[in-house]
Amino acid sequence: MELKKYPEPCLFEPAEEIGEPDDEVRELAASMFEIMYASRGIGLAAPQVGVSRRLIVINLGAAPGQGDEIALVNPEFVERSRDVVEDEEGCLSLPGLTGVVPRWRSVVVQGLDLKGGEVEIRADGLLARVLQHETDHLEGVLFIDKLGPVDRAAVKPKLREMKAKAR
Ligand code: CO
DSSP: OOOOOOTGGGGGGOOBBSSSHHHHHHHHHHHHHHHHHHHHHHHHGGGGGGOBSEEEEEOOBBTTBBSOEEEEEEEEEEEOOEEEEEEOOOOTTTTTEEEEEEEEEEEEEEETTTTOOOOEEEEHHHHHHHHHHHHHHHHOOGGGGGHHHHHHHHHHHHHHHHHHHHH
């Protein structure tokens, strides 16, 4: 299993709902944490390792043993703030690119943990942002799809370069 980078097709496909989390899903989550830590990332979604299923992992500490590990199956937003915050974002599948993305200031997300238990997370700040970024991946949406015109123009040459290199 490896990190998939733009423009791999798996990054643009909606991911499939997971039934009861089984050993395969737990192993997938473990591999995703490993790959995320190897790249010093704070969040990763299953499509980013080529698996089109609805699983995200997050650790704001970016290293094992630091910060809390969150693995969320079938995440769904059940509440969100009315106001949005703009801040800079990047993505492990788009190395070297950043841009300002508007996100809801706070969210409540529901899903399953790796044992199949129901979880609800109330988040604001960076965690709210990462939850939205990773859940977007499950819809085949990348942060570059949400940039304003100036940032969008700025990332264009690099995207073209990545596409050319992948050919
Ligand atoms: Co990402």
